[in-house]
Amino acid sequence: MKKMSVLITVILAFCALLFLGSRQLSRQSGATSSANTLSLYNWGDYIDPALIKKFERETGYHVQYETFDSNEAMFTKIKQGGTAYDLTIPSDYMIEKMKKANLLLPIDHRQLSNYHYLDSHFLNQSFDRGNRYSVPYFWGTLGIIYNDKFVKADEMQHWSDLWQPKWRDQLMLVDSARDILGMALVEQGHSMNTTNSKTLIAAQQKLNQLSGNVKAIVADEIKTYMIQEEAPLAVTWSGEASEMLDQNSHLHYVVPSEGSNAWYDNMVIPKTAKHKKAAYAFINFMLDPHDAAQNAEYVGYATPNKKAMTYLPAKIRNDQQFYPPLSTIKHLQVYQDLGASKVEEYNDLFLKFKMYRQ
Amino acid sequence: MKQSKRFFMIPYFIWIGLFVIAPLVLILYQSLTNTQHQFTLQNYATYGTSTTYLHMSLNSLWYAFLITAITLLISYPAAYFLSKLKHQQLWLLLIILPTWINLLLKAYAFIGLLSRTGSVNQFLTFVGIGPQQLLFSDASFLLVATYIEIPFMILPIYNAIVELNPALINASRDLGATNWQTFRRVIFPLTISGVKAGVQAVFIPSLSLFMLTRLIGGNRVITLGTAIEEHFMTTMNWGMGSTIGVVLIVMMFIIMALTNDRRKKRREVNDDEEN
Incomplete structure (x- = not known):
């Protein structure tokens, strides 16, 4: 009996220690929600981490990065509410579904100065005519x-x-x-x-x-x-x-x-967004040809950014x-x-x- | 006294209500609705008239039967010899040990063993047989499923054998029974309760092994678990998924009834004798 209570005490103490430790760590990384945050909900390992650092340095926004592993999981989480994601990257059919479920905010193209770098072949697709709700990320x-x-x-x-x-x-x-x-x-x-x-x-x-x-x-x-x-x-x-x-x-x-x-993975702004300005800043940042090229080189997927293609090494660019x-x-x-x-x-x-x- | 007894039962009833009864009722309710949330018996009609689903149910039963039969064949002798060994606690621990490891990890370990470049094939090449296609076959699926279920069969049988009074065996021998007769007439009937408990513990989970059908069977082995996963994750037709769930639950109740019945009767007889 005494042994048992010692064991239980040790386990509880250990849990408390871990909890305090993790809280301390997250405080140090500054993961507090403030006006200067961008809450990014993305697939796992789907962006060059160096680009997130660069974005934070250039714009002063702090990026809170969370990941999902299926469109369906992402959909359920956003639909149920209680989250405050500012930007997420669903695939084509899921964009259509989210549109039908009224989960997306329309995108104002005037706020995206780099939008014209995109290759028109990858715009205006059937799932989002005129790209009113989504901007291509990879295809x-x-x-x-x-x-x-x-x-x-x-x-x-x-x-x-x-x-x-x-x-x-x-x-x-x-x-x-x-x-x-x-x-x-x-x-x-x-x-x-x-x-x-x-x-x-x-x-x-x-x-x-x-x-x-x-x-x-x-x-x-x-x-x-x-x-x-x-x-x-x-x-x-x-x-x-x-x-x-x-x-x-x-x-x-x-x-x-x-x-x-x-298939397309496009950036969208869900209804739950709290920091729209940050979301626009991020979309525009990712549309910058240099950044898009760097990201395409890191992730290995095809970029829909026409100008970015010219910055890619010839070996990648000409890979049929x-x-x-x-x-x-x-x-x-x-x-x-x-x-x-x-x-x-x-x-x-x-x-x-x-x-x-x- | 009675009051306080009832008081302490409350957490138990809340637990049973929330985590056993409520989910069962919800599954039953879901199975009676279609994707538009209307009340319908259509799901059951679909199940009953679809050769795909009937074939799949047959598959599930057949594989569960095979897994149970193979585990039983291995486990009974194993449990018997275990009960004769010196360091029984140590051997038992070794048998229980694999159950502490996550099912998924065990499956991935088997993928490493059975793959084309895995250790088993390396050995086969070494002895001159040459590499064989081991993964994604019925045999590999049965092997892994059996491996995973064996502890759950050995333990109840072992407990039953240990509880067996050795005087009965001695008596049987004294009265001139051969080893085989002793086993057939004395040991096996007296340990049948352990066998039944083991069969329940193995057959029922085997009905819906869906992770293994994909990882080890490469989806060439299809059971009802596969269909349930598909309906909940891909087609989002929770009604049909629940219907198959209800079918599985019914199958389980049938197995429980088949394996419980006689033991209860015997206990009644025993009770009568004791009284």
């Missing part, structure tokens, strides 16, 4: 990653190449209904935003034929597996791809020229894996919010495909 694609030890470049240029019987049990797919069904839809020459049930079922049957080639349907783990050469082929997003290519020089990324998905030629860009499609019942139809078909075994 990317869906494509195929292959390992040149096992796959030759000319064998893997189009979606249809994945269906070759040669690749039995060699392919990893990203666990996402929209992307994988979308891939089958493009392969059959349809839109990635198809709502026609017959076309969707046909796409699922096409996927079933791929089933024998599929080794696994996984999420973030694809990165590790491809780097370790567990599989020679995978379908995933360019952002993930750029991280893999950094760590294994045998890996290459292809965006099939017949079409694929283009991540900055595909205009002929390919023309065929890229952006996902539209299809509504709950269609999203479910996509997911049910995807589930059927997952259960299908050849």
Whole structure:
């Protein structure tokens, strides 16, 4: 009994110590909410930390940085309220959803002196016509990653190449209904935003034929597996791809020229914003070509900033894996919010495909 | 006296009400609504008429059965020999130890072991068999699931065997029973309660192992857990997700009923004898 109470006392004392310590640390870093703060809600590791320092130095705002790992988690947190984020960076379909849920503030372009540096190809997209609520941050694609030890470049240029019987049990797919069904839809020459049930079922049957080639349907783990050469082929997003290519020089990324998905992560100001001025200052800062280039070099995603491209090293700028030629860009499609019942139809078909075994 | 007894029951009832009854009622309520929050039985109709969901339920039951059967086959002899060993507490500790480690960490450790360049394949290459595809197969899924569930099967069986009065075994031998007869007629029937407790502790969680189906099974093994996750996280159709949840709960109650029934009867008989 005595031993027990000593143990409990020690644990409680330890907790108190940790609590005081963490409070002291956060006070030192000045994380108190004041007029001079910018509360930034971003994906993990999605900005060069040096840029945050630079922004703080140049503008005097203090940046409070919090991260999320999925659009849905971010949406729920902002919708439930109780937060005071001034700026967040959702993806395309989520911007449409947040717009419909009245969670976004319109953006006054006159306050953004660097707005004209953006490439017009990446503006005025279907999810936000006229960019009334969002400003592009990064963009990317869906494509195929292959390992040149096992796959030759000319064998893997189009979606249809994945269906070759040669690749039995060699392919990893990203666990996402929209992307994988979308891939089958493009392969059959349809839109990635198809709502026609017959076309969707046909796409699922096409996927079933791929089933024998599929080794696994996984999420973030694809990165590790491809780097370790567990599989020679995978379908995933360019952002993930750029991280893999950094760590294994045998890996290459292809965006099939017949079409694929283009995704956008755009900066938005949510309704919860308390420091709008700081938010505008930050958006404008990130649109500055030098800063955008530095950020693109650090994160490894493609920048939509035309002027920033000229500041990027030629090796990155001319990399067709991540900055595909205009002929390919023309065929890229952006996902539209299809509504709950269609999203479910996509997911049910995807589930059927997952259960299908050849 | 009775008053104060009732008073001390209050925290218990609040706990049960808030964390057991209320969630169950909420799941049941959710399962009866559609995405527009209207009352409907549509979710159950969808479940009953969809070959996908029925096939998935069958999968869940089948894999849970396999996992339970394999763990039982390994655990019963293990528990039996454990009860004969010298340093039982130490061995028990070693069996319990892995349960202190987070499930996710264990799964990732297995990925490292079973991957193409992992230690198992290195060994296979060393002995001349050559690398095999181990991850993302039924076998690897069963292996990892069994590994994770084994402590929960060994412990109740071990407890039952330890409680067994050795005089009964001696008596059986004295009366001329062979080892096999002693086991079949005396030891096994008297430890069946431990087996049943173990089966419950393993079968029920195995019905909805969803992290492992993705990490180890590579989503080539699909169970009801996968569907629930999808409905709550991606399609946001909480109604359908809850419906599958209710189906799982019903399955669990059936298992409980099947494994509880006889023990209760025996206890009644025992009680009668004692009285």
